[in-house]
Amino acid sequence: MSQSLANMIAENNTHFFEGVEKLLEVWFTRKDGMTSNCDLRKVPRSQLESVMQMVKCEIISVTSNDELDAYVLSESSMFISARRFILKTCGTTTPLCCLPLLISLVQEYAGYDTVQDLYYTRKNFKRPELQISPHRTFEEEASILDQLFPGGRAYCMGSMNRADCWYLYTVSPGRPRYQPNAARHNLPHNKYDYVPHNKVGKARREPDQTLEVLMMDLDQEKMKCFYKSVCPTAAEATVKSGIDRLIPGMVIDDYQFDPCGYSMNGLMRSVPGGYMTIHITPEPEFSYVSFETNVPQKSYKDLISRVIATFGPKQFVLTFFSSVEKGLNFGIEDGNCSVPQYSDFDVEDIQICRLQGYDLTYALYNRFPS
Helix, strand or coil: CCHHHHHHHHHHCCCCCCCCCEEEEEEEECCCCCCCCCCHHHCCHHHHHHHHHHHCCCEEEEEECCCCEEEEECCEEEEECCCEEEEEECCCCCHHHHHHHHHHHHHHHHCCCEEEEEEEEEECCCCHHHCCCCCCCHHHHHHHHHHHCCCCEEEEECCCCCCCCEEEEEECCCCCCCCCCHHHHCCCCCCCCECCHHHCCCCCCCCCEEEEEEEEEECHHHHHHHECCCCCCHHHHHHHHCHHHCCCCEEEEEEECCCECEEEEEEECCCCCCEEEEEEECCHHHCEEEEEECCCCCCHHHHHHHHHHHHCEEEEEEEEEEECCCCCCCCHHHCCCCCCCCCCEEEEEEEEEECCCEEEEEEEEEECCC
8 A cells, every 4th residue: 555545544534545646847958058968867766766755655666768767656657868857646745845856866966957847737636635735736836836946837727617627837948037036935046047948058859749638437347457356467457458559569567556556657669758657546436547648649539539448437638738849730630620529528628828839738528428
């Protein structure tokens, strides 16, 4: 049993687990642009374990290729490449608490001295009152990030007066440089330097895209695979559920929790830096599945269709980040629609916006009839 699950049971006297993840993505560079000898993967495993202690989770396993180290955690996943750090954690974890230590270790071991881009995202929690500060409200999370990274912006996608929404905090290139009053914020001068894109020398952001499908109220027949009493091993659950067929060619590292729950990371042989990650909370009272990949697709509509057929949600949130250089039209397969259309789902909400260098699409789907 993870510490997050134990905490939730202890505080409530009832069994509950928050499957919704907090997703932190940080890109690093140097002010002088001399990054050829810099690599986040130089941070030692022992130091990464110290970071995870601050987050309140543990490393279970790791797989690697030439471009990426992928860690399965006791609460979701971590991915580390030469310049990008991704931490995705569920339960009552506290990922924002690790940022000062992470940045210090990156400076010491990896050679970077600047945060180039930072993204923090999450769906609304089912039980926010069970979270640990600073994660009980998005306002508190944004306040902490504002203190660390001047110039950041906080957004809410979806309807604020309805149950479902999705939060985003971003510090992106091209913002005017701003140094707040350090004494007022109780921060030393220049502790976490943020430099706009036009001041980072040769550093450039690679064209990329990331799809997330966040699913709620799952088909309980399909969820049976993720109980150890039905599938004793993760490998059996992966095959029996069809996860191994979602994106063929993945090198899969999977884990089946006791008595239930499932996590996997996949690394793509043919796509440098390509990954897939899935995390499953199967219990009917609070079932939740997240799917994420940055592997480019000929048909995103087909991929999403496979994902929702595999898990059977009654509702899902779709988010899609694409670098402006890609210029992808996400809903092009359905004529002029902004997002893919499915005959058994209504699109309840759509928002599209352009961030610094990225286009973001958000959509909320409900199964028809709801």
